[in-house]
Amino acid sequence: MCERHLAVFTVVAVTLAFVSCSSARLAPDFIHPCNNTESTCLIQATQDAIPDFARGLPLLGVPALDPFVIDELPIQLPGVKVTFLDGKVTGLRKCQVLNVQAYLENNIFVLEIKCNITIKGKYTAVGRLLLFPINGEGDSKIKIVNSVIKLNIKTMYFKDAEGRDHFGIKNYKYTFDYGDRVHYTINNLFKGNPELSNTVLQFLNENWRVVTEEFGQPVVDYAMNVTIETAKKFFSAVPYDELLHVPIPKY
Numbered sequence: 001m002c003e004r005h006l007a008v009f010t011v012v013a014v015t016l017a018f019v020s021c022s023s024a025r026l027a028p029d030f031i032h033p034c035n036n037t038e039s040t041c042l043i044q045a046t047q048d049a050i051p052d053f054a055r056g057l058p059l060l061g062v063p064a065l066d067p068f069v070i071d072e073l074p075i076q077l078p079g080v081k082v083t084f085l086d087g088k089v090t091g092l093r094k095c096q097v098l099n100v101q102a103y104l105e106n107n108i109f110v111l112e113i114k115c116n117i118t119i120k121g122k123y124t125a126v127g128r129l130l131l132f133p134i135n136g137e138g139d140s141k142i143k144i145v146n147s148v149i150k151l152n153i154k155t156m157y158f159k160d161a162e163g164r165d166h167f168g169i170k171n172y173k174y175t176f177d178y179g180d181r182v183h184y185t186i187n188n189l190f191k192g193n194p195e196l197s198n199t200v201l202q203f204l205n206e207n208w209r210v211v212t213e214e215f216g217q218p219v220v221d222y223a224m225n226v227t228i229e230t231a232k233k234f235f236s237a238v239p240y241d242e243l244l245h246v247p248i249p250k251y
């Protein structure tokens with residue numbers, strides 16, 4: 001009698017465990033799936049997701065984007081080799097979503113965001129800058145105000161080992177507008193010469209747009225790649241039907 005009860009109980013327990021397991025949502029609570037692909041909904045859903053997404057989702061193997069760490073990033077400029085070390089990028093969690101468009105049939109996803117980004121870290125700079133020999137080493141901070149990033153992603157769909165559909169990223173293009181202002185705070189550009197260091201820093205700030213266009217590209221390329229790699233991890237972890245409540249196109 002008792003054994004029989006136990007057997008029934010076990011069957012029920014196993015069934016319940018199976019049911020609750022197979023219907024467990026992988027998407028975190030901050031994901032609010034849209035029921036259509038209208039921009040208003042996609043913009044809101046993306047805005048809702050950014051702050052928590054940027055903090056990282058360790059349970060899903062998705063690393064943090066804010067703060068996001070740059071251990072070492074060499075940048076070769078004409079005449080100067082700059083290396084960023086122990087860098088920390090912050091601000092992405094506060095980005096404002098300007099536009100989102102999804103064309104599911106055509107595999108196109110467009111995202112436009114406005115962000116204030118701060119990059120802090122150590123640097124070394126060796127070479128020549130504005131005719132002066134430079135051999136600097138110290139702390140640097142770069143503040144980018146109201147930059148606008150437009151990301152154009154070519155998506156794809158794929159099935160995981162359990163046969164569930166996922167979004168994938170095939171490739172991407174982007175434009176990065178440095179926005180209203182870039183502030184540079186860099187100390188010790190010329191070792192032992194604080195006057196020249198300050199004069200050159202002032203020049204960099206007065207000519208921030210030209211300066212940033214010259215040296216910003218490798219940094220932005222790097223940051224974009226990290227962001228896309230992070231999004232790929234997220235899309236691999238969370239199935240399509242938990243992100244968007246719109247039937248997936250045939251693929």
Ligand SMILES: *[C@@H]1O[C@H](CO)[C@@H](O)[C@H](O)[C@H]1NC(C)=O
Nearest residue numbers: 032033034035036041045245
């Ligand atoms: C989608 O539809 C469901 C069910 O009608 C609703 O609960 C949910 O709020 C809708 N999602 C959005 C983002 O409007």
Ligand SMILES: *[C@@H]1O[C@H](CO)[C@@H](O)[C@H](O)[C@H]1NC(C)=O
Nearest residue numbers: 094095096114115116145146
């Ligand atoms: C960026 O900072 C500026 C000045 O502090 C502020 O006016 C603006 O709203 C911020 N932009 C975003 C996208 O947070």
Ligand SMILES: *[C@@H]1O[C@H](CO)[C@@H](O)[C@H](O)[C@H]1NC(C)=O
Nearest residue numbers: 221222224225226227228229
């Ligand atoms: C992007 O990042 C991935 C993984 O970190 C790396 O393997 C790849 O080489 C990077 N691609 C570019 C273009 O930097």
